[in-house]
Amino acid sequence: MSKRIAIVEDDEAIRENYAQALRQQGFVVQTYRNKSTALSAFELSLPHLAILDVGLEEEFDGGFDICRYLREKSATLPIIFLTARDSDIDQISGLRLGANDYVSKTMSFDNLSARIHATLNYLKIIETPVVENILQRHALTINKDRLSIRWHNDLVNFTITEFWMIHSLALNPGHVKSKDQLMQDANIVVDDNTVTAHIKRIRKKFMQVDANFNCIDTVYGMGYRWLEAK
Secondary structure, three states: OOOEEEEEOOOHHHHHHHHHHHHOOOOEEEEEOOHHHHHHHHHHOOOOEEEEOOOEOOEOOHHHHHHHHHHHHOOOOOEEEEEOOOOHHHHHHHHHOOOOEEEEOOOOHHHHHHHHHHHHHHHHHHHOOOOOOEEEEOOEEEEOOOOEEEEOOEEEOOOHHHHHHHHHHHHOOOOOEOHHHHHHHHOOOOOHHHHHHHHHHHHHHHHHHOOOOOOEEEEOOOEEEEOOOO
16 A cells, blocks of 8 residues: 655645655655644544645744644654754754654755655564564473573573573474484584483473473483473
């Protein structure tokens, strides 16, 4: 769906020039010449991005008033000031009101266009839900992004080596993992007795939160496997 951009600018030539250029880039553009017409439209529906002049007809700070209104309506709506009022005081005022950018009308359209696309792309990224890399095995929850393990939703603290050993076992329940395979998956090189010691510590940590834990099965002469909890 095309993004809707609102331009609030009292100079008709400037307003229509920017509107035409943005429409050629595929945007739906709505234009307003003053604060009252813009606010009336925004009460019905907010745009995806707003471009504001500061001075609007007889209202010296009309754009600032619109910015304040939009920010009260939405904490994330992108707002860009495009104005001839480029003093430090005006820029600071606009940014403090919540504008995402404050640029001069002397800026080229290509530069403005790049800022618009960058702002919309950034908003798309932060609004995209983060899908974490989770491995769920009954009561076991392994979060590969956070390198965390929970048992019945209780956080259990493991070392990095222990984490990857548990992940290796739980990835394919019932499949036997040799000690060499566990070392490879944990990216370590140790002797067999050290792997056995790691497994003992892993079991002990699980049993500290669940005395009935018995999901790591020893297959004598072969290795270990993860058993689904009953």
